[in-house]
Amino acid sequence: xxxxxxxxxxxxxxxERVRAGELAAVARLLTELERLSPAAPQLLAEIAPFxxxxxxxxxxxxxxxxxxxxxxxxxxxxxxxxxxVGVLAVDPSSPVSGxxxxxxxxxxxxxxxxxxxxxxxxxxxxxxxxxxxxxxxMIDAFDxxxxxxxxxxxxxxxxxxxxxxxxxxxxxxLNAPGLGDDIQAMKSGILDIADILVVNKADLDGAEKTFxxxxxxxxxxxxxxxxxxxxTVATTGEGVVELAQQVLGIAASRSETPKTxxxxxxxxxxxxxxxxMIERRVxxxxxxxxxxxxxxILSGRMTPDExxxxxxxxx
Amino acid sequence: xERNMSEVQLSSFPPRVLxxxxxxxxxxxxxxxxxxxxxxxxxxxxxxxxxxxxxxxxRLALEEDVDVVGVSSLSADHLLMPKLMAALQEAGxxxxxxxxxxxxxxxxxxxxxxxxxxxxxxxxxxxxxxVEGVAAFAAQARxxxxxxxxx
Numbered sequence: 383x384x385x386x387x388x389x390x391x392x393x394x395x396x397x398e399r400v401r402a403g404e405l406a407a408v409a410r411l412l413t414e415l416e417r418l419s420p421a422a423p424q425l426l427a428e429i430a431p432f433x434x435x436x437x438x439x440x441x442x443x444x445x446x447x448x449x450x451x452x453x454x455x456x457x458x459x460x461x462x463x464x465x466x467v468g469v470l471a472v473d474p475s476s477p478v479s480g481x482x483x484x485x486x487x488x489x490x491x492x493x494x495x496x497x498x499x500x501x502x503x504x505x506x507x508x509x510x511x512x513x514x515x516x517x518x519x520m521i522d523a524f525d526x527x528x529x530x531x532x533x534x535x536x537x538x539x540x541x542x543x544x545x546x547x548x549x550x551x552x553x554x555x556l557n558a559p560g561l562g563d564d565i566q567a568m569k570s571g572i573l574d575i576a577d578i579l580v581v582n583k584a585d586l587d588g589a590e591k592t593f594x595x596x597x598x599x600x601x602x603x604x605x606x607x608x609x610x611x612x613x614t615v616a617t618t619g620e621g622v623v624e625l626a627q628q629v630l631g632i633a634a635s636r637s638e639t640p641k642t643x644x645x646x647x648x649x650x651x652x653x654x655x656x657x658x659m660i661e662r663r664v665x666x667x668x669x670x671x672x673x674x675x676x677x678x679i680l681s682g683r684m685t686p687d688e689x690x691x692x693x694x695x696x697x
Numbered sequence: 698x699e700r701n702m703s704e705v706q707l708s709s710f711p712p713r714v715l716x717x718x719x720x721x722x723x724x725x726x727x728x729x730x731x732x733x734x735x736x737x738x739x740x741x742x743x744x745x746x747x748x749x750x751x752x753x754x755x756r757l758a759l760e761e762d763v764d765v766v767g768v769s770s771l772s773a774d775h776l777l778m779p780k781l782m783a784a785l786q787e788a789g790x791x792x793x794x795x796x797x798x799x800x801x802x803x804x805x806x807x808x809x810x811x812x813x814x815x816x817x818x819x820x821x822x823x824x825x826x827x828v829e830g831v832a833a834f835a836a837q838a839r840x841x842x843x844x845x846x847x848x
Contacts, residue, residue: 406789409762417710480711481736484743487757491746494753501760505711505741 393421397428400527405500408527412502415519416509426519429526434640436468436525437633438647440534440550447556448582449535450489452616456533457493459619459626465531466498468524470517472536472546475507482506486535500524514545514654518647521549545654547575549647551638552629554578557596559588574605577632580625584613660693671696712740712835713763717754718747719781720774728769731798731827735767738828740835751777755784758793764835770799779812786813792842794834798827 390398399407411429414421441449441456450471457467471486484503493499502520509516517534524532536546547553555576573579579600581593593613600609610628614621638646664672675693678684684692716732718725725747732742743761745753758766766785768778775797785793797809798818806817815834818827 405756405759409759413762475741476736479737480739482711482741483732483736484741484761488744488746491753494756503741503743503761 391424393424394428397425397526400429400523401432403497403527405497408500408523409502411523411526412520415523416504416516418516418519422519426522429522432526432528433522434525434644436521436529436532437552437629438521438532438534438550438643439629440536440547440553441556442536442547442553443556443558443580443582444561445537446561447558448616449537449556450486452556452580452582452614452622453486453533453535454490454492455614455616455619455622456626457490457499459622460531461493461496461498463626466529467493467500468527468529468532469499469501470504470520470524470532470534471501472504472506472513472517472534474537475505477507480507500527500529512654512658514549515651517546518549518651521647545650548650551636551643551646552577552632554580554625554629556580556582557592558583559586559592573599573603573609576606576609578625578628579609579611581611581613582616584621585615585618589613656694660690663693712765712832712839713743713761714740714765714767714831714835715743715745715754715758715761715763716767716769717745717749717757718769718774719749719751719754719777720770720772721748722770722772722774723747724771725769727771727799728767731767731769734824734828735831738832740831751781751784754781755788755790758785758790759788763793764838765831766793766795767831768795768797770797770801772800775799775801775805775809778809778814782813792838794838796831796834798822 396407396410400411411425414425441453443449453469457469460467469490471484473482473484473486475482482505484505487501487503490501493501504517504520506513521532521534534546534550553575555573555578557579558581579596581589581596583589584593593611597611600611601607612621612625612628614625616622666672675684675689679686679689714735716728716735718728728747729744732744736742743757743763745757754766768775768781778797782795785791785795794815795813796816796818797814800820801809801817809817816830818830
């Protein structure tokens with residue numbers, strides 16, 4: 383380890399400890415970046431040279447599909463390969479109180495004595511500037527800590543959680559039998575973001591039906607007709623090694639450099655920032671300019687697309 | 698039911714609290730209720746199953762960067778608290794405030810406070826008292842720790 387330089391700051395000292403794998407330092411970096419503290423800009427600058435190495439794997443799906451349990455089993459498979467793992471488990475906050483019960487890691491309890499696994503829970507609200515930017519900064523913190531794989535677990539229930547899942551390099555969408563009708567899964571649009579579809583709880587009645595429904599949904603899709611559909615039983619580990627191999631196969635088929643990987647994440651952030659901006663602009667009332675544009679759309683003088691382009695130009 | 702939540706001032710980043718049980722007792726109704734109180738007061742609560750080992754509690758407190766650890770004890774598991782306090786200290790978590798709730802005899806309470814436990818909540822304590830106490834301890838913990846990294 384190199385000697386601390388005479389002009390070393392608390393921020394650079396923290397990053398040195400993070401790079402040395404000190405758990406408390408990683409925990410602190412995650413917090414500073416989550417909250418975008420006054421120290422965050424310098425911390426982000428300090429870690430920039432180390433980023434883009436980690437593979438980010440997202441797990442999303444409806445409540446009760448078994449995401450946490452599958453993540454627990456997937457961690458085991460990764461550890462058997464000797465890979466280090468960071469987990470960011472996102473749980474919803476109450477829209478009323480802002481509070482949250484963060485219980486995902488109850489089901490990831492096999493790894494508390496393993497220094498190669500670091501799990502952090504994240505509540506979805508209370509994030510000034512959005513959940514997704516916070517999650518991306520926390521991914522960077524794990525990346526800087528040298529984690530080989532970063533797992534992002536989110537409930538695919540609300541739009542913001544899907545947004546977070548989209549940040550992952552490889553996205554796994556879970557379903558399980560008995561969670562509502564199968565059209566529901568397709569309606570939610572999360573099929574389109576999936577790189578791998580998983581039917582978990584494959585030992586339960588109805589699993590085969592769910593599997594076939596997903597398979598036919600995939601085959602009908604014009605966007606993602608080659609998405610693999612797999613079966614797992616997270617509680618026993620059945621199918622999990624195969625899932626890990628599938629992830630590796632997809633990763634190998636891509637020619638992502640660390641730079642393009644990070645740029646893809648930034649691309650998502652940019653898209654949402656732009657959408658947010660337009661949304662705020664359009665929701666503002668009263669606004670004579672927006673009213674005029676709406677009238678043009680209603681009268682057919684402009685298509686909504688043309689109007690949106692005009693709006694973007696003037697923002 | 699009338700909802701009369703205590704007024705607790707929370708920052709935009711709510712207190713983070715680990716609610717857990719150590720030892721062999723699995724009666725977690727109490728810790729679950731307290732966890733719900735804290736969540737409904739706007740806090741981020743990391744909840745565990747009962748039967749946690751001391752090393753697990755330390756690891757969770759560390760990874761989750763919590764401000765307060767709340768331990769529920771109904772059948773003498775509080776006698777393990779000095780060991781937990783020492784382990785937290787050793788892990789560099791001296792800023793984390795630790796509270797105990799449940800059945801703790803008076804003599805033992807003195808022992809726990811001497812070991813560094815911030816407060817013991819006894820049977821009959823009201824929701825508001827718990828919420829306000831935990832919020833105040835969380836604020837103290839954060840203040841104490843923020844000194845570590847000059848910002």
